[in-house]
Amino acid sequence: MPKKRTYSTGPSRERAILVGVSVRNQFDYWALDDSLAELSELARAAGANPVERFTQTLNKPSPTYIGKGKIDELQHAVKQTEADTVIFDDELSPNQQKTLEDKLGVKVIDRTALILDVFAQRAISREGRLQIELAQTEYLLPRLAGQWSHLERLGGGVGTRGPGETQIETDRRLVRRKLSRVKKEIAQIQLQRNQQRQQRTSGDTKIVSLVGYTNAGKSALFNAITSSGVIERNQLFSTLDTTTRRLYLPSGTPATISDTVGFVHKLPPILVTAFRATLEEALEADLLLQVVDVSSPYAAEQAQVVSDQLSDMGIGDTPRILVLNKLDLIIKSADEPISLNILDEIDVSEFSRVVTTSATKGWGMVDLRDAIETRIAAVEPVATGNSIEG
Ligand SMILES: Nc1nc2c(ncn2[C@@H]2O[C@H](COP(=O)(O)OP(=O)(O)OP(=O)(O)O)[C@@H](O)[C@H]2O)c(=O)[nH]1
Ligand SMILES: [Mg+2]
Incomplete structure (x- = not known):
């Protein structure tokens, strides 16, 4: 059934649920709540609207990052709050991210993707933009395979596997080519900047x-x-x-x-x-x-x-x-x-x-x-x- 929604006159902001995990016996001088408060600021900076927070203490992160019971709770909360996104306070592996998306049925991102997003919105200079592009591409590369098998499973069955795999190869090649182009351009800008700095700081x-x-x-x-x-x-x-x-x-x-x-x-x-x-x-x-x-x-x-x-x-x-x-x-x-x-x-x-x-x-x-x-x-x-x- 399609979701019923009411829209405000302002630009609509994504609704996000935040999730933080503290691992037992792993020292972190940031309390979980403080870290989530900051994640909330980052989410706002990226243009999302945090609607709820979830925390869990674990002995060690599971293949799905959080425990089964927590996932059930999250599923429920996603429906209740009509959330568009779930944001995790730590970096998720491509596999964890994919599994969580399957289970929750909404977009799942991690702190890294969120920070990349904020940076992408803020970078102004040519070099700044290129640096972000580089980081985003590097972040995406190991996640490409996941995205395609994800589609295969959603589409299911015959005929999807072959083209999917070919597509991954093509995608990877394209992405690698882009990486080397961006790196070259950054190197050139850095050379120029070094020269400028030398001029500026010549002498003492x-x-x-x-x-x-x-x-x-x-x-x-x-x-x-x-x-x-x-x-x-x-x-x-x-x-x-x-x-x-x-x-x-x-x-x-x-x-x-x-x-x-x-x-x-x-x-x-x-x-x-x-x-x-x-x-x-x-x-x-x-x-x-x-x-x-x-x-x-x-x-x-x-x-x-x-x-x-x-x-x-x-x-x-x-x-x-x-x-x-x-x-x-x-x-x-x-x-x-x-x-x-x-x-x-x-x-x-x-x-x-x-x-x-x-x-x-x-x-x-x-x-x-x-x-x-x-x-x-x-x-x-x-x-x-x-x-x-x-
Ligand atoms: N009350 C008060 N506000 C300040 C002071 N210094 C900075 N601010 C405010 O704090 C906010 C952040 O200041 P910025 O100078 O942008 O901070 P920044 O360290 O450059 O931050 P980023 O560039 O985001 O890393 C702004 O709203 C400033 O006006 C201060 O001494 N007193
Ligand atoms: Mg500043």
Whole structure:
């Protein structure tokens, strides 16, 4: 029987049920509820409307990812809420995804597909778009076979198998060809960018890079400190391309500052690779400003994610200043005394200095400049008088 629906006048948003699993004895410093709250934000950012949440604790994920009883409950909920999609908080194998779609009768996606979707909607530059295309294609490749056997089973029986298999081969060939074309184009753009960066940073220009969790206020700080107009929005991943500007410091030390893409926990591995490119400025930075939204109840967890991912990228030892931003959401005036729990919850010794700011109120900008200046002067190599330049 066709579903009866009522439509609102606004654009219709997909209705999504969210599912999270915590595996017993597997350490994760994110509580399941917090992770689902974030998944919910991501779903909204992708244009879906989360209507219900399901959680389960398991000894280990099953071939269907969740237990049989949970699947029955989900089936029921899908009907009740007229959901269009079920979104899982972890990456599903192509098989798990297919089995779950068969059982639930609606589209099933995972956190990775969701993040890819948000990125695809936000990427602006040619390179950004290509990077996403690359990641999406890589994500799709192992799932192609699944899609075809899926159709065979739905269509059933005679005549579908042969053409289906041929089709998979053709699809794979096409997809591989596309992958190599996209990779080539990205390589070319990167070459150009490297040349540009070399020109920009020739001599002793210092590179400062803002890094931090998505929505922490990196773009707002970037704008405040350089007086430029990068889009800052209360949404996840508003920045997907690196923007670099000259930074004027009191001493006149030449420096550039870059705004970068935000981090998120459980960042899909295929995106970590794809996004190294947009984080190149951070890879080469002399100084990182790690921005934290102190008003977030998850501030400490978010700071930890960023620290871990910086280490994974091999830049855990780059000098770092901790910038505790959005202070105005905690206190009313800049000179009110503050006690910040986060300072007990994270390892402050990783940072060379801690600065508190409010990008929107302009608080702490003098301190921040001063901290940058001091730190940059400290990384300056000792002058030996031996110039190699002719
Ligand atoms: N109240 C307050 N809001 C802030 C502050 N800094 C940033 N915001 C707001 O927080 C939201 C996110 O800020 P962005 O600068 O876009 O954050 P971002 O870190 O660049 O985020 P992505 O680019 O999505 O990774 C925006 O609505 C900003 O206006 C601050 O110090 N105080
Ligand atoms: Mg931004």
